[in-house]
Amino acid sequence: MARFFVFDLTPDSGSYTLTGQNAAHAQVLRLKAGERVTLCDGKGLDYPASVMEASRSEILLSVDAPVPSTAEARVAVTVYMAYAKSDKLEHVIQKATELGAAELVAFPTARCVSRPDSKGLEKKLERWQKIAQSAAEQSRRGLIPQITALSSYSEALKRAAQAEKAIFLYENERSRTLRQSLENGSFHTLSLMTGPEGGFEPAEAEQAAQHGLEICTLGPRILRCETAPLCVLSAVMYAAGEY
Amino acid sequence: MARFFVFDLTPDSGSYTLTGQNAAHAQVLRLKAGERVTLCDGKGLDYPASVMEASRSEILLSVDAPVPSTAEARVAVTVYMAYAKSDKLEHVIQKATELGAAELVAFPTARCVSRPDSKGLEKKLERWQKIAQSAAEQSRRGLIPQITALSSYSEALKRAAQAEKAIFLYENERSRTLRQSLENGSFHTLSLMTGPEGGFEPAEAEQAAQHGLEICTLGPRILRCETAPLCVLSAVMYAAGEY
Numbered sequence: 507m508a509r510f511f512v513f514d515l516t517p518d519s520g521s522y523t524l525t526g527q528n529a530a531h532a533q534v535l536r537l538k539a540g541e542r543v544t545l546c547d548g549k550g551l552d553y554p555a556s557v558m559e560a561s562r563s564e565i566l567l568s569v570d571a572p573v574p575s576t577a578e579a580r581v582a583v584t585v586y587m588a589y590a591k592s593d594k595l596e597h598v599i600q601k602a603t604e605l606g607a608a609e610l611v612a613f614p615t616a617r618c619v620s621r622p623d624s625k626g627l628e629k630k631l632e633r634w635q636k637i638a639q640s641a642a643e644q645s646r647r648g649l650i651p652q653i654t655a656l657s658s659y660s661e662a663l664k665r666a667a668q669a670e671k672a673i674f675l676y677e678n679e680r681s682r683t684l685r686q687s688l689e690n691g692s693f694h695t696l697s698l699m700t701g702p703e704g705g706f707e708p709a710e711a712e713q714a715a716q717h718g719l720e721i722c723t724l725g726p727r728i729l730r731c732e733t734a735p736l737c738v739l740s741a742v743m744y745a746a747g748e749y
Numbered sequence: 750m751a752r753f754f755v756f757d758l759t760p761d762s763g764s765y766t767l768t769g770q771n772a773a774h775a776q777v778l779r780l781k782a783g784e785r786v787t788l789c790d791g792k793g794l795d796y797p798a799s800v801m802e803a804s805r806s807e808i809l810l811s812v813d814a815p816v817p818s819t820a821e822a823r824v825a826v827t828v829y830m831a832y833a834k835s836d837k838l839e840h841v842i843q844k845a846t847e848l849g850a851a852e853l854v855a856f857p858t859a860r861c862v863s864r865p866d867s868k869g870l871e872k873k874l875e876r877w878q879k880i881a882q883s884a885a886e887q888s889r890r891g892l893i894p895q896i897t898a899l900s901s902y903s904e905a906l907k908r909a910a911q912a913e914k915a916i917f918l919y920e921n922e923r924s925r926t927l928r929q930s931l932e933n934g935s936f937h938t939l940s941l942m943t944g945p946e947g948g949f950e951p952a953e954a955e956q957a958a959q960h961g962l963e964i965c966t967l968g969p970r971i972l973r974c975e976t977a978p979l980c981v982l983s984a985v986m987y988a989a990g991e992y
Contacts, residue, residue, distance in 0.1 A: 605980060685992065733844055
C-alpha cells in the first residue's frame, strides 16, 4: 500500500489533499478513486485513508482515525555519532534510519577531523534531515528520526546520560562487552555513542564514565567510525527482539 | 604493533624479508632493529616477529612460531549476497570483512538488475579480493575473506545449505525471527543469504526452504539490499558472543 509523509494533517479533519511532491508520487502510482493508502505524520502515527478524487495536481483523500505505526521499534535508540567526514555521517544517517534509530545526534570530540562551522551547519542539518526522511520513506517507517547537532562534547554526554541506558563504545575497553551491558536490566530508551575516525581520547572515555555511560568493547576487530554505530544499532535491535 | 599480510611465508624458516609494498609501509612506520611486528598469513595464523635489519628496500625479520589470530570470530559466517549494483556489492565486501565474515559469495537471482559477464568477472573478483584484503588490514583481522562468484542460484543454495546453520532473509516472511533461528541450537559455521534490490521471488524462497535453509524475517522495516547482510551479520556476531 502506498505511504505518504504529511506534516500538516489535522487529526480530526476527516479529509486531506495530497499536493506537490506527494501528488506527483501518487500520479506515478496511478492512484484511482477507491484505493487505500496510508498517511504518516512522521512522528509514529499512521492514518489509513481512501482516495476520493484524483486529478493531475491533487488527490483528495478521506482519512480514518490514526493508529500507531507498526514499523517502529519498541526501544527508542538515539545514535550519538562524533562528527566525521561528511559522506560518513550521511551514510550513518541513512543506514541508522533504515535500522530503526529514533534520533541521531552529531557532536564534536578532540580528534574529530571535520566539523561544520556554525554558518554551514544550518544547510547541513537541512540536508541531513532530508536524507533521514528519504530513508524513512524507503524503509516504510512511521517516524522520521530527528537529526540534532551539538557544539560541545560535555553537552552530548549530559544528553546521552538521560536515557534509561547509555552505552559508549571504546576500542581500548577490553573487558566489558555490549552484551553484558544490554542484558543488565530492561530499557525503553537507549543512547549509543561512537567516536570519530581517530577514536576517542582516554580522557574522553573517563569523562563519559563519570557521566554514567557504560563503556563497552566491540570486540577484537577495529571497526571504522561509520561501521561501529550501525553494527551496535543492529545488535541492540536484535537484543531488543526486533528480529 | 604493526601488522603485515604475507603470503609466501614458510612456517619453519625462522626468518622473512619484507619487500615491495610491505617494505614501503615499514618505511613509513620507521621500523628499526629490535622492534616487534606481526606477520599474518591471511588464513588465521599470526607470526610474532622482530626486526633484525632495516634498509630502504628490505626489512629482515626473525620470525617466531605462529599463534592463532585473536581477531577472528568463533563462528565462521559466509555471507551470500545476490548480485547488486557494483558499489553496493563492494560496500558489503568491505563492511562484512570489518564485521568478521569468513567468506563472501555473490550469486544471481531472477530479479538481479546487474551481474558481471564471465569476461568481466575475473577482473571484478580481483578487485573484490583487494577490497577484502584492505578491509582485513584496516580492521586488524587475521583472515582475509575469500570472495567467490557463483553462476547459478541453485548452486548457491546447495553450497549455503552445507553450513551447520543456513539462514535466508526474506521480506515476505512474517513469523519466524532471526532470533528464533539463531537460538535454536549451537553452530560453528553459518550461511546468511540475502537478496538483490528487488528482493527474492516467492518461488526462490520456496526453493531455499526445500534446500533446508531457514527462512527468517528482519522485522517490519524494509532494509536496502546492501544494509540487510550487514545488519544480520552484526546480529549474528552479537548472538555468538563476539561483543
